[in-house]
Amino acid sequence: MKYATLQKTNLNDWLEYLKKKAKLYAPRKKEGHFVFRPVKEVEDVCLEYIPTILPPKKYYFPQKERLFKFSAQPFKTAKAIDTFDEFILFGVHTCDIAGIQCMDVVFRDGPEDPNYLNRKDKMAIIGIECLKYCDKHANCVSMGNHIPRGGYDLMMIDIGDKFIIHINSEKGEKLVKGVDFIKESTEKEMIDLERVREEKKKIFKEEFYAPLSRIYDSFDKSFNSEVWKDVGKRCVGCGNCTAVCPTCYCFDVADEMELNLNDGVRYRIWNSCQMDDFARVAGGEDFRKGRDSRQRHRYYRKFKYPVDKFNRYFCTGCGRCTRTCMAGISLIDTVNALAPVAIE
Amino acid sequence: MKKQSKPKLAFFDFTDCEGCQLQFANMGETLLELLDLVDIVSFREIMSESAEDYDIAFIEGSITTDNDVLRVKKIREKAKILVALGSCAAIGGVNGVKNRSSLDAAKAIVYGDKGRAINSIKAMPVKEVVHVDYTINGCPVYLPEVVSVVKCLLMGKPYIVPDYPVCVECKMNENVCRYEKDQECMGTVTRAGCNSWCINNGNRCYGCRGLLDNPAAEAQKDILNKYGLKIEDVLKHFTLYNDSMGEKYDQEFK
Numbered sequence: 001m002k003y004a005t006l007q008k009t010n011l012n013d014w015l016e017y018l019k020k021k022a023k024l025y026a027p028r029k030k031e032g033h034f035v036f037r038p039v040k041e042v043e044d045v046c047l048e049y050i051p052t053i054l055p056p057k058k059y060y061f062p063q064k065e066r067l068f069k070f071s072a073q074p075f076k077t078a079k080a081i082d083t084f085d086e087f088i089l090f091g092v093h094t095c096d097i098a099g100i101q102c103m104d105v106v107f108r109d110g111p112e113d114p115n116y117l118n119r120k121d122k123m124a125i126i127g128i129e130c131l132k133y134c135d136k137h138a139n140c141v142s143m144g145n146h147i148p149r150g151g152y153d154l155m156m157i158d159i160g161d162k163f164i165i166h167i168n169s170e171k172g173e174k175l176v177k178g179v180d181f182i183k184e185s186t187e188k189e190m191i192d193l194e195r196v197r198e199e200k201k202k203i204f205k206e207e208f209y210a211p212l213s214r215i216y217d218s219f220d221k222s223f224n225s226e227v228w229k230d231v232g233k234r235c236v237g238c239g240n241c242t243a244v245c246p247t248c249y250c251f252d253v254a255d256e257m258e259l260n261l262n263d264g265v266r267y268r269i270w271n272s273c274q275m276d277d278f279a280r281v282a283g284g285e286d287f288r289k290g291r292d293s294r295q296r297h298r299y300y301r302k303f304k305y306p307v308d309k310f311n312r313y314f315c316t317g318c319g320r321c322t323r324t325c326m327a328g329i330s331l332i333d334t335v336n337a338l339a340p341v342a343i344e
Numbered sequence: 345m346k347k348q349s350k351p352k353l354a355f356f357d358f359t360d361c362e363g364c365q366l367q368f369a370n371m372g373e374t375l376l377e378l379l380d381l382v383d384i385v386s387f388r389e390i391m392s393e394s395a396e397d398y399d400i401a402f403i404e405g406s407i408t409t410d411n412d413v414l415r416v417k418k419i420r421e422k423a424k425i426l427v428a429l430g431s432c433a434a435i436g437g438v439n440g441v442k443n444r445s446s447l448d449a450a451k452a453i454v455y456g457d458k459g460r461a462i463n464s465i466k467a468m469p470v471k472e473v474v475h476v477d478y479t480i481n482g483c484p485v486y487l488p489e490v491v492s493v494v495k496c497l498l499m500g501k502p503y504i505v506p507d508y509p510v511c512v513e514c515k516m517n518e519n520v521c522r523y524e525k526d527q528e529c530m531g532t533v534t535r536a537g538c539n540s541w542c543i544n545n546g547n548r549c550y551g552c553r554g555l556l557d558n559p560a561a562e563a564q565k566d567i568l569n570k571y572g573l574k575i576e577d578v579l580k581h582f583t584l585y586n587d588s589m590g591e592k593y594d595q596e597f598k
Binding site: 030033035053054063064235236240256257260270272276291324326 | 491
């Protein structure tokens with residue numbers, strides 16, 4: 001079975017079913033915004049949502065994560081590899097799935113990161129394809145992430161009164177197989193799916209002026225551009241943009257002792273290139289002193305460096321950094337200012 | 345390993361509300377665990393005894409009289425380690441409000457015609473008078489941070505107060521930004537370390553932990569403008585805690 005069909009009236013039944021299978025996380029409302037949360041009541045799950053405040057990365061790369069325990073006397077450290085429980089991320093947008101694919105590339109690059117990979121191993125991803133724009137801040141078409149491009153176990157597409165589910169893995173198949181209200185999709189339903197996708201093409205348009213290759217070239221020439229001075233002047237240095245980014249993966253490592261002052265935990269905690277001291281080294285030298293150079297670094301980490309290293313853009317087009325920025329620094333505007341016209 | 349005698353810990357309050365000591369006293373079970381590591385020899389809020397022999401002095405409150413200056417210097421001479429506990433001790437805190445007017449005017453406002461008989465100097469954080477080894481910001485102090493600092497001082501490690509804004513912790517807690525609710529918030533320019541305690545509980549940041557070393561004052565003004573907030577009004581809130589940082593505040597925001 002490659003495609004299956006779920007009547008919308010059975011959505012909550014399926015959620016109840018999934019809840020029994022593994023720990024289930026899904027988007028829900030929070031004060032006019034959206035967040036991924038563990039599902040308690042299936043009625044709270046909200047599939048029509050704009051990107052959550054934090055991406056689901058908090059479940060496979062938590063804000064603060066224990067690496068191992070240790071004792072000073074007698075000296076002892078536990079094995080630095082944790083095991084985790086099965087969990088399902090439900091209703092993930094294609095932009096956030098692209099984010100997970102980026103993280104995969106980073107954490108699989110040697111030396112592999114066992115914590116990330118062990119969590120990832122226990123994770124099932126059920127995506128949902130967007131059929132309309134979340135808001136004007138998204139640039140998913142330019143990044144090629146507005147349509148499913150793999151990286152998920154199941155993908156749901158809304159075709160009216162039912163969801164077509166694309167089954168993309170064995171793990172995904174296990175979550176629909178044997179569920180009596182999920183049937184193999186009929187030919188007519190597949191035609192409906194084509195129709196929905198055709199409609200979608202009319203709505204989604206390139207958000208950047210220039211194609212990606214030209215944007216990449218413009219980054220090559222823009223290191224000293226005035227654009228960064230302007231962005232740096234407006235930046236308040238709060239680090240929101242990196243916290244909400246589905247592909248920012250920097251972390252710091254620190255030890256925390258218990259009150260007996262003998263046993264402790266080594267943990268890692270999100271860190272950000274937007275912090276004042278991020279690039280400061282012993283002796284006081286700071287490689288990225290101003291907020292302009294720190295913002296520039298963030299953009300180069302999305303549009304230049306990972307392309308050189310992994311042949312992959314690390315902007316997913318989710319628009320979170322723009323949405324969260326109190327100073328109104330817009331990713332689309334910044335990129336368009338660097339690559340204003342698409343000269344062929 | 346030979347059991348060493350426990351370090352003796354004493355609390356002293358200066359010009360303050362004693363709320364940070366109250367936080368300490370309300371620590372619950374953790375306080376009992378702490379007592380395995382230290383002996384508390386002076387602590388007015390929880391015990392009637394008091395001793396003159398101590399190793400670690402917790403100073404609460406800002407320095408606002410000539411007598412305060414003499415007293416805190418004496419404590420410094422005796423104590424091996426001196427800790428500034430809470431906003432008043434760390435940055436001057438609310439008491440700094442009086443530094444905005446002349447001393448005579450401030451005395452007259454508070455004490456009327458008896459003001460002239462009152463000894464009062466400008467409100468100062470403890471570090472302006474004596475060397476401070478550890479600083480615990482906050483009004484009141486945030487208990488998990490207090491515990492972290494105590495662990496550091498017992499291990500002889502420095503405690504680094506974060507120099508990044510409250511937003512960093514707030515976003516990790518996935519709070520909805522106060523600005524998105526059209527409310528002002530000082531988190532953008534205020535030193536973190538409180539785990540965005542106030543915002544987690546539906547409040548806004550009042551800036552009680554003091555300004556960052558390098559606040560983006562101009563960018564912050566733009567933000568306030570953008571959200572239709574009057575800068576003068578908002579900065580009045582901000583000076584609630586930061587007036588005694590007078591010079592720095594003026595230099596950044598005026």
